[in-house]
Every structure is written in structure tokens, then in C-alpha cells.
Amino acid sequence: MTELSIKTTTVSRADPTVWAQLFRRKLAMFGLGFIVLITLGAIFAPLIAPFAPDEQLFEGLTLQGAPMAPGGQFLFGTDLLGRDLFARVLYGARTSLIIGVVANGLALMIGTLIGVTAGYFRGWIGAVLMRFTDLMMAFPVLLLAICLAAIFQPSLWIVAMVIAFVNWVQTARVVYTETSALAEREFIAAEKTLGAGTLRILFRHILPHLVPMIIVWGTLGISTTVLLEATLSYLGVGVQPPTPSWGNIIFENQTYFQAAPWLVFIPGAMILLLALSFNLLGDALRDILDPTQRGMR
Amino acid sequence: MLAYLIRRLVQTALILVGVSFVTFLLLYVLPADPVRQIAGRSATAQTVENIRHQLGLDQPFIVQYANYFSGLVQGDFGRSYLQKTEVGALIASRLPATLLLMLGAIFCELLIGLTLGSIAAIKRGKWIDQLLMVFSFAAVSAPQFVVGLLALYIFAVKLGWFPIGGYGTFAHLVLPSLTLGIMGSGWYSRMMRSSMVDVLRADFIRTARAKGLTRWRVLGRHALPNAILPIIAMIGIDIGLFMSGIVVVESVFGWPGIGQLAWQAIQRVDIPIIMGVTMVSATAIVLGNLLADLITPFIDPRIKLR
Numbered sequence: 001m002t003e004l005s006i007k008t009t010t011v012s013r014a015d016p017t018v019w020a021q022l023f024r025r026k027l028a029m030f031g032l033g034f035i036v037l038i039t040l041g042a043i044f045a046p047l048i049a050p051f052a053p054d055e056q057l058f059e060g061l062t063l064q065g066a067p068m069a070p071g072g073q074f075l076f077g078t079d080l081l082g083r084d085l086f087a088r089v090l091y092g093a094r095t096s097l098i099i100g101v102v103a104n105g106l107a108l109m110i111g112t113l114i115g116v117t118a119g120y121f122r123g124w125i126g127a128v129l130m131r132f133t134d135l136m137m138a139f140p141v142l143l144l145a146i147c148l149a150a151i152f153q154p155s156l157w158i159v160a161m162v163i164a165f166v167n168w169v170q171t172a173r174v175v176y177t178e179t180s181a182l183a184e185r186e187f188i189a190a191e192k193t194l195g196a197g198t199l200r201i202l203f204r205h206i207l208p209h210l211v212p213m214i215i216v217w218g219t220l221g222i223s224t225t226v227l228l229e230a231t232l233s234y235l236g237v238g239v240q241p242p243t244p245s246w247g248n249i250i251f252e253n254q255t256y257f258q259a260a261p262w263l264v265f266i267p268g269a270m271i272l273l274l275a276l277s278f279n280l281l282g283d284a285l286r287d288i289l290d291p292t293q294r295g296m297r
Numbered sequence: 298m299l300a301y302l303i304r305r306l307v308q309t310a311l312i313l314v315g316v317s318f319v320t321f322l323l324l325y326v327l328p329a330d331p332v333r334q335i336a337g338r339s340a341t342a343q344t345v346e347n348i349r350h351q352l353g354l355d356q357p358f359i360v361q362y363a364n365y366f367s368g369l370v371q372g373d374f375g376r377s378y379l380q381k382t383e384v385g386a387l388i389a390s391r392l393p394a395t396l397l398l399m400l401g402a403i404f405c406e407l408l409i410g411l412t413l414g415s416i417a418a419i420k421r422g423k424w425i426d427q428l429l430m431v432f433s434f435a436a437v438s439a440p441q442f443v444v445g446l447l448a449l450y451i452f453a454v455k456l457g458w459f460p461i462g463g464y465g466t467f468a469h470l471v472l473p474s475l476t477l478g479i480m481g482s483g484w485y486s487r488m489m490r491s492s493m494v495d496v497l498r499a500d501f502i503r504t505a506r507a508k509g510l511t512r513w514r515v516l517g518r519h520a521l522p523n524a525i526l527p528i529i530a531m532i533g534i535d536i537g538l539f540m541s542g543i544v545v546v547e548s549v550f551g552w553p554g555i556g557q558l559a560w561q562a563i564q565r566v567d568i569p570i571i572m573g574v575t576m577v578s579a580t581a582i583v584l585g586n587l588l589a590d591l592i593t594p595f596i597d598p599r600i601k602l603r
Contacts, residue, residue: 131312137586138313138315138582140541140579141537143541146544148327151324230440237563258450265443272438275438276434279437283434
């Protein structure tokens with residue numbers, strides 16, 4: 001009896017919490033730090049921003065009507081309409097994060113639902129669902145998203161739904177593989193013999209096993225989502241001005257980018273850094289939570 | 298092998314039929330009326346009805362799809378609503394530019410990815426390895442339009458090495474290829490690194506060292522070819538990545554390929570062109586995946602096709 005308890009303590013000591021492991025990885029911590037920074041900036045945007053994001057400032061343009069370069073009164077400079085770029089970038093962070101969380105959450109839900117159903121029930125339901133997933137894999141993702149977003153009148157929520165609709169496929173495939181492997185295991189068979197209902201098995205026994213994987217894919221997926229939103233907005237079929245989004249700031253100002261490169265490269269750097277942060281964090285979580293996927297070290 | 302090939306080809310064909318049906322359905326139910334686009338704002342109700350009838354858009358969905366599909370299997374993509382030309386001919390005239398761009402991108406991503414991945418594997422654990430892996434993450438996280446605009450700003454506007462946009466000479470090809478290939482180079486450098494790390498641990502490398510070969514000969518003749526092989530199979534899978542990327546990259550650089558064609562068609566609700574480009578892209582994607590699966594057993598005989 002004592003021996004058993006000693007064993008468990010040594011195991012838990014050798015396997016520190018996820019947070020402790022994460023804390024040791026510099027790159028992941030950089031990612032997490034940047035995500036926290038951007039989130040705080042987005043939440044407290046009205047308090048931080050020195051000007052309103054859509055206010056066309058009189059002193060925001062030079063006498064010749066050109067935008068102001070970064071520095072001085074305007075930290076990030078001003079845009080073609082004399083609006084403060086720092087304020088627009090702060091408010092744009094809201095757009096990116098809302099879409100990142102909503103669209104990706106939706107995609108994860110669809111993907112998990114389809115993956116679990118197909119993996120657990122298999123048979124014709126599984127076959128139909130997985131063939132549909134294969135079909136979605138064959139779609140040129142961006143083309144489909146642009147098409148859908150352009151034809152609907154794009155708004156924040158439409159864009160989120162379009163992204164969710166094209167982005168659930170990866171999750172569904174991974175969850176399917178994992179669930180069908182789990183469904184074969186003895187403890188599931190034991191549950192069935194004990195008379196557990198299907199829902200109980202799915203929610204109490206299958207889903208908890210999938211949680212680490214869903215966390216990993218959820219984190220990595222936000223990066224894809226942020227990029228997709230930025231791309232749609234850059235093409236003018238995403239979030240519509242005057243609501244600022246990092247993509248549509250570039251869309252609005254790109255004709256002038258040779259003279260005012262900061263209007264393209266400041267929001268561009270934000271997109272890159274946010275997507276990079278979620279990728280770094282997700283990769284570290286994958287190493288920590290899912291030892292079988294390790295392979296890069 | 299033959300049975301496998303036949304089964305996969307049948308599956309591929311079925312997937313393509315599925316893609317054509319889903320796309321057609323989506324474009325049918327979406328709240329965009331191509332007839333309004335053609336007729337213009339001032340058209341009378343009678344004109345609108347006439348055009349709708351001419352295009353067969355007043356028929357039930359199933360009939361419309363059946364008509365489209367029977368054309369598709371004969372290689373007929375229909376006519377563009379607005380340009381009145383054959384969609385097949387339009388795509389054929391744009392396809393060479395896109396293929397050229399993709400070839401350039403494949404060259405760039407392999408060159409950058411394989412080089413950086415090998416260096417990282419050889420210098421495993423050193424600071425240069427860490428730096429290269431940060432680069433690979435950044436390459437994967439970089440929005441292509443920002444990379445494109447940055448490349449334009451530095452190499453075309455400031456340095457003047459390359460033209461700002463357009464099509465025709467080799468100089469025009471460089472920046473768009475680089476932009477389209479940079480994301481893949483991130484993936485390839487990570488895959489190359491892990492592949493190379495595995496190979497460097499293998500017994501035959503130790504044997505090669507033990508028999509006294511120089512470091513460069515071991516790397517060049519024994520490690521590199523074995524590490525590259527599994528990665529070659531991935532090129533087919535890239536096509537999906539490219540098919541998304543071309544819309545953005547062609548739009549940034551004004552490259553006259555099918556990405557631009559599709560983008561313009563989407564803005565004008567020119568459904569036959571949208572359908573055509575989607576079908577061509579989907580075909581390229583599924584064939585790319587099939588090719589990747591078919592090549593694998595030749596590269597690694599331990600893998601059997603089932």
C-alpha cells in the first residue's frame with residue numbers, strides 16, 4: 001500500500017504541471033506574453049487610445065494632406081484620413097481576437113462533433129461524415145472563404161462563421177483518428193458491459209481524453225484564423241471599414257504604401273506577431289501535452 | 298498496386314463530383330443574383346427575366362446542375378456570364394502563368410527550407426538552430442500579402458532590383474515566387490530538420506564515419522539524399538497551400554493567373570468562372586495528394602499501399 005503511494009508521488013514529481021513546463025520554454029513564454037499584452041490592449045483600448053479610432057483629426061494630416069509619420073504626437077503615425085494609427089491598431093486587436101476566439105471555437109466544436117461522431121459510431125454515419133471531410137479537404141480553402149464572404153454582406157459575425165465553416169476539417173480528422181482508437185480500448189468495452197449509456201461514454205470517457213489534443217489544436221488554430229481574417233479583410237471581403245481590423249487597415253492604405261510604409265507594416269507586423277505567438281504557444285503545448293506528437297526536438 | 302491505383306482514382310473522381318455539387322449548391326443558395334449583375338441597375342423586369350431564361354437560371358436546381366455536370370464531364374466549363382467567352386479557354390489562357398508561379402514557389406521553398414533545415418539539424422541545440430526554428434515559425438505565421446508588400450517595398454521600391462509588378466520576364470517572377478514559397482519554406486525547414494536529425498542518428502551514418510569518410514562526404518553523399526527523400530513526397534500536398542496563396546499573391550503583384558481570374562469573377566458574381574477555377578483547383582489538390590501517396594512507397598519500401 002505504502003509502496004503504491006510512493007510511486008504516485010514520484011510520478012507526479014517527475015511530471016510537473018503544464019504551467020511549470022511551459023514556464024521553462026522561452027519561446028512559448030514570449031508567445032504567451034504577447035497574447036496577454038494584445039488581449040489587455042484590446043480590452044482596455046478605450047482607456048489606452050489617445051484618440052477615437054474613427055476620428056479624423058485636424059492635426060492628423062500635414063498641410064499637404066499627407067499622413068503623419070510615426071513618432072511625436074502620434075505613436076504609430078496617422079492614416080490617409082488623418083486617423084490615429086495607434087488607436088486603430090488597438091481597436092483592430094479586438095477584431096482579430098474576437099474572430100480568433102469565436103471562429104476558432106466554432107470550428108473546434110464542429111470538428112470535434114463530427115470527429116467524435118464518426119469515430120465512435122463508425123458504420124455508415126462515420127463513412128458519410130468522413131467522406132464529407134475528405135471532400136472539404138479538396139476545396140481551395142481561401143477561394144471558398146472569399147467566395148462566401150464576398151457574396152454575403154460581410155460583417156464581423158459572417159466572417160467568423162465563414163472561417164469556422166472552412167476551418168473545422170483538420171480538427172475533425174485528428175479527433176476522428178483518436179476517437180476510433182479510443183473506442184477500441186478495453187475500458188470503453190468495460191463501460192458498455194456495465195451498461196453505461198452512449199452519452200455517458202462519450203462525455204465522461206471519450207471527451208476527457210481528447211481535451212489535451214483539443215487545447216493544442218485550438219491554440220494552433222487561432223493562428224490560422226487570425227491569418228485568414230486578415231487576408232479576407234485585406235481583400236476587402238472581410239471586416240468592413242470603418243470597423244478597424246489589421247487586415248482592412250492595410251486594405252485601405254496600400255495604394256499609398258510607398259510613401260507611408262508604416263500604414264502597411266505596423267498592422268502587418270501585428271498580424272505576424274499574433275499568429276506567431278499562437279503558433280509558438282501551441283507547439284509548446286503539443287510537446288508538453290501530447291508526447292506521441294513530439295518529433296521536432 | 299493496380300487495384301490500389303484504380304480504387305484511389307475512383308475515390309478521387311467521386312470527391313470531385315462532390316466538390317462540383319457542393320460548390321454549385323452554395324452558389325445557387327447564396328443571396329447573390331448574377332442576372333442583376335449582367336442586366337445592370339436600370340434593366341426592366343422583362344429584360345431581367347429574359348436574361349434569366351437565356352442562361353437557364355429559371356430552371357429547377359437539379360436541372361441546372363445536371364446541365365452543368367453533363368458539360369463538365371465532356372470538358373465543357375460553360376460560358377462566362379459577363380465576358381461571353383468559354384470558361385475553359387479563359388482558364389487555359391491564365392493557367393501557364395499560375396503554373397510558372399507555382400514552379401518558382403516550389404523552387405524557392407525547397408531551396409530555403411532544405412538548406413535551413415539541414416543547417417539546423419547539423420547545428421542541433423546551438424543558437425543557430427534555435428534562430429532558424431524561430432524563422433520557420435515566423436515564415437508559417439506571416440500573412441502572404443504582408444510578405445509580398447514588404448518584398449515589393451524593399452527589393453522593388455527601395456533597391457530597385459526587381460519590377461514593381463507585372464509579368465513577362467524572369468525578373469518579374471522572382472518576388473512573387475518568393476512570396477508564395479515563404480510559407481512552405483517554414484514547413485520544409487522543420488520537416489527537413491527532423492528528417493535530417495533522424496538520418497544523422499542512423500547506423501549507416503556511423504558506419505560511414507567509422508570507415509573514415511570526411512564530414513562533408515558523409516553529409517553530402519549519405520545523409521542529405523536520405524533525409525531529402527521523404528520530403529519530396531510532400532510537394533504534392535503543397536498544391537493545396539498554393540491554390541489558396543495564388544489569389545493573394547497574384548493580386549499583390551498583378552500576376553495574370555487563375556487566382557486573379559477567380560478574384561475578379563467573385564467580385565462580379567460570374568458563377569461559371571468561379572465554378573471552373575474551383576474545379577481546376579480541386580482537381581489539382583486531389584491529384585497532388587494522390588501523387589504524394591503514390592510516390593511514398595518508392596521512396597520508402599517499408600511503406601505498403603493499402
